[in-house]
Amino acid sequence: MAIPDSTTINAWTRLLRAHNHALATVEAKLKNSGMPQLAWYDVMLELERSGVSGIRPYELQAKLLLAQYGLSRLLNRMEKAGYLRRDLCIDDGRGQLLFITGKGKTMRKRMWEIYGPAIKEAVGDNLSQLEMIKLSEILGKLIKEKNAN
Amino acid sequence: MAIPDSTTINAWTRLLRAHNHALATVEAKLKNSGMPQLAWYDVMLELERSGVSGIRPYELQAKLLLAQYGLSRLLNRMEKAGYLRRDLCIDDGRGQLLFITGKGKTMRKRMWEIYGPAIKEAVGDNLSQLEMIKLSEILGKLIKEKNAN
DNA sequence: CTTATATACATGCAAGTGCATCTAATCAGG
């Protein structure tokens, strides 16, 4: 039944803890600034990237590894908040196209002003360039799904 | 405002993705086996470690980095499931002492039979010993709170 | 001893999430 050795267990627990700690810190800073969660940022970033051609929810779902129903409702909230616009999809009557609004762009920028420094504090300030490169390299091997990203 | 450089951003996104991917895989395996979530495992492990002397919820909370109200209700569910026992605390009338039950011990073992191999698959099988050691070392620098753990 | 403050844990309520299922549109065969 292939039990992991202590080196593996150690790497695993460190991964959980480091992630928890870093993420909690970053999310807390956003919240303290009265801003939405990271998931909202991720969505808005993808929407901005897809620009005028828009993006379909199912594509977003794949990119962000979200549950279908979770995304559906996240989009509801974000639309209600005025950060995105849902349009009918010409090609596919079942689908829709998503676009970021001006308000959404503004919010994403405001979030980045908090998010960026928070990342730096949580990661960049604690590691050397070499360490970060090594870290990225190793973590990359844990990501099975080969994303261009 | 100290924006992070691309190396930092890269390390950050890899950390999020690797963690997401690995954790989702592991949790999915537990769920497919009809078992509780990882949080339950963590609690039961701590309860086992604290043995006959028991452990206070607030200590558990600190160890596992859980929200106070979250833990309170998690303990409710676990107690209802028969995995732990709550006893009055002699020293402190506000508090309580937690103990794992036989049923809890059995479940923790059963979970480990899934959890262990899942960790190995998610981490151990993808990295060399040296990489895991390096990973642990680097991630350790991201964990501010100095736990003995 | 009394009063103020802090700590341990619980809980009402609103919001978010997971699961299963639904509707509607597309696609694949005939």
Add this chain to the structure above:
DNA sequence: CCTGATTAGATGCACTTGCATGTATATAAG
């Protein structure tokens, strides 16, 4: 075309979580 299978997205329901606050005990200060 028509029919069955598949895919995009929404949603009812039960459960979980977050926030604020509540209750009770402990600790500190006078």
